[in-house]
Amino acid sequence: MARESNLIKIVGKSNYEKLRSFKCLIVGAGGIGCELLKDCILMEFGEIHIVDLDTIDLSNLNRQFLFRQRDIKRPKSTVAVNAVQYFNNSKLVPYQGNVMDNAQFPLNWFKQFDIIFNGLDNLAARRYVNKMSQFLSTPLIESGTSGFDGYIQPIIPGKTECFDCTKKETQKTFPVCTIRSTPSQSIHCIAWAKNFLFGQLFTFDNDSENDNGNDWGTDDQAEIERIKQETGELSALKNIITAQDESRIEQILKKLFVDDIEKLLQIENLWKTRTKPVPLSILIIEKALHNNSGAHLNENSLWTIEEQVNKFIQSIKSLMLRLKKEKIDIEFHKDDKDTLEFVATAANIRSFIFNIPMKTLFDIKQIAGNIIPAIATTNAIIAGLSTLTSLRVLNLLCYAATKSATDLNMAFTAKASNLSQDRYISNPKLAPSNPYCPVSSRVNRGIIQITEMGLSTISLYQLTNLLREKYIFPEEVSILDTSDNRLLYDFDFDDLEGKKLTDLSLGEGSVLLFSDEEGDGTDLKFKKPIEFYFEIASGPLENEILLPQIESSYITARRSLHDETSEQDLREPQDKSKEDQTIILDEDEETAPENKRLKRPLPEESADEVTEEIRKKNKISEPPAEDNVIELD
Ligand SMILES: Nc1ncnc2c1ncn2[C@@H]1O[C@H](COP(=O)(O)OP(=O)(O)OP(=O)(O)O)[C@@H](O)[C@H]1O
Numbered sequence: 001m002a003r004e005s006n007l008i009k010i011v012g013k014s015n016y017e018k019l020r021s022f023k024c025l026i027v028g029a030g031g032i033g034c035e036l037l038k039d040c041i042l043m044e045f046g047e048i049h050i051v052d053l054d055t056i057d058l059s060n061l062n063r064q065f066l067f068r069q070r071d072i073k074r075p076k077s078t079v080a081v082n083a084v085q086y087f088n089n090s091k092l093v094p095y096q097g098n099v100m101d102n103a104q105f106p107l108n109w110f111k112q113f114d115i116i117f118n119g120l121d122n123l124a125a126r127r128y129v130n131k132m133s134q135f136l137s138t139p140l141i142e143s144g145t146s147g148f149d150g151y152i153q154p155i156i157p158g159k160t161e162c163f164d165c166t167k168k169e170t171q172k173t174f175p176v177c178t179i180r181s182t183p184s185q186s187i188h189c190i191a192w193a194k195n196f197l198f199g200q201l202f203t204f205d206n207d208s209e210n211d212n213g214n215d216w217g218t219d220d221q222a223e224i225e226r227i228k229q230e231t232g233e234l235s236a237l238k239n240i241i242t243a244q245d246e247s248r249i250e251q252i253l254k255k256l257f258v259d260d261i262e263k264l265l266q267i268e269n270l271w272k273t274r275t276k277p278v279p280l281s282i283l284i285i286e287k288a289l290h291n292n293s294g295a296h297l298n299e300n301s302l303w304t305i306e307e308q309v310n311k312f313i314q315s316i317k318s319l320m321l322r323l324k325k326e327k328i329d330i331e332f333h334k335d336d337k338d339t340l341e342f343v344a345t346a347a348n349i350r351s352f353i354f355n356i357p358m359k360t361l362f363d364i365k366q367i368a369g370n371i372i373p374a375i376a377t378t379n380a381i382i383a384g385l386s387t388l389t390s391l392r393v394l395n396l397l398c399y400a401a402t403k404s405a406t407d408l409n410m411a412f413t414a415k416a417s418n419l420s421q422d423r424y425i426s427n428p429k430l431a432p433s434n435p436y437c438p439v440s441s442r443v444n445r446g447i448i449q450i451t452e453m454g455l456s457t458i459s460l461y462q463l464t465n466l467l468r469e470k471y472i473f474p475e476e477v478s479i480l481d482t483s484d485n486r487l488l489y490d491f492d493f494d495d496l497e498g499k500k501l502t503d504l505s506l507g508e509g510s511v512l513l514f515s516d517e518e519g520d521g522t523d524l525k526f527k528k529p530i531e532f533y534f535e536i537a538s539g540p541l542e543n544e545i546l547l548p549q550i551e552s553s554y555i556t557a558r559r560s561l562h563d564e565t566s567e568q569d570l571r572e573p574q575d576k577s578k579e580d581q582t583i584i585l586d587e588d589e590e591t592a593p594e595n596k597r598l599k600r601p602l603p604e605e606s607a608d609e610v611t612e613e614i615r616k617k618n619k620i621s622e623p624p625a626e627d628n629v630i631e632l633d
């Protein structure tokens, strides 16, 4: 077969045999996953297993090329495998299920694979697979795309950065004060127009949810009072809308874009370090009110401020009419021309006032609709890079032997990397593991073998003592069940001590974090925490439990026990703005990282700072975060 002889030319006869004996796992059979499956087949891996929890949607068909109209509602993994049969020379095994379901996919199941490819679209699953790869020291090739951008990151456990070594952008929320008083980016104005103004004017039940909480993102009382007052004032505008009183549209414009801005300007504190907004000129408003041309404007060109105001007026008129006719709430939808034009022009007029560049209707549609189009070509490129890189990860290229894991390369689109502005892909060397990463560095790992009998006879107290003795931990320890961040035991919480492990719902797939709570006086030296995976033993065990051999080591924290700041940084590297979040732009929330629970005072440098150092050394920038709204797929 031509494919075979070509592969032999690339990797050599004996490495080709190895390739034929390797088993790979593809997680996700979506945009990247379909490409990965095709590529792994062309590479002739011996076995290819593919997992996806989902069924096929109409919207998948434009890029998930293994699926057809007739496949809609059928499981992605099995359809993908059926679709490739005619050019397949590997053993293919599809699974429909959530890769995080440890009943269907226990650690033992992951053990069979020589390499794992991620084709996922969410952080929780990526983190989980990353952890499994760390538990088993199985290489993982992580990847993602967003529009024309994408990245691949080979992860060699114990040697290179893991998925959790760097901070991931998940910001989807902004403080109320930024949205309502001090916008500085166009996204803030879009959020104001879409999430606040639109709801206030065109829905009936609009007790502003944002005003009910007390988390304003500011302590300035004058600012808070003004925000509350403004919400109240909007109900007067709502009356104009419901009365369908076109003659008073001028009032709406003056209130939103002149009077409210003048009131904000009176809160002097706000403008000490910021550029002051400039209320919209009355002249512009009046001109727009008298110019009812309704000219067609191109959604890809940037409209003048006069055109924005004019379109704003037209969209209010249409929406007024609809509200009167339909008598039900109007919902924002990116494909609903009136609602989109209202939001886009309101956002742009506000941007103009706050000296922020305006955007085209098309751009605002993408942002307000939270869409970055998934592009088949990007997925194909990224999956291609993943599979090609796997040859080096598995050390199958004689002419490019991998002597050390940090010889390997990651790849980013040029936009995501500052290495080069004039080429599409940059491929810097992998960085070593971040020494402060709670997943790859600041924890030891092992597998506890236990029998069913052991689970029902061993108490938490006995387990704690066994662990303490075996790994020579001090008196004060804590045990957390990391699957749900449940504290099972610590020095001032021993209520569960007497319970048997089954009573605590521990069993196959449970992951426990065992930590030293004591520290060594002023040095703050701690036993490195150990993360244990529970595996049901296949045969009988002496004492019903077998603890793994783990070389015990210490970690040192250089900060005072009372200073929790840096600990916070490392445990929750996600999103500082969550502290004062209030406006939700996208409810498709990512779950919090699992590694929240290290009760350890942390070192001087936070994970981010260290990573930043490593990145600087390697001249790598963070992968792109488009307007902070959209995740990489
Ligand atoms: N925990 C998980 N276990 C198994 N498969 C998962 C898990 N999380 C996500 N996936 C799968 O990963 C794939 C990601 O593919 P992709 O980014 O193309 O998303 P999609 O859902 O197909 O497309 P879109 O989100 O654009 O509609 C999806 O098919 C999704 O079902």
Ligand SMILES: [Zn+2]
Residues within 6 Å of the ligand: 161, 162, 163, 164, 165, 166, 433, 434, 437, 438, 439, 440, 441
């Ligand atoms: Zn890490």
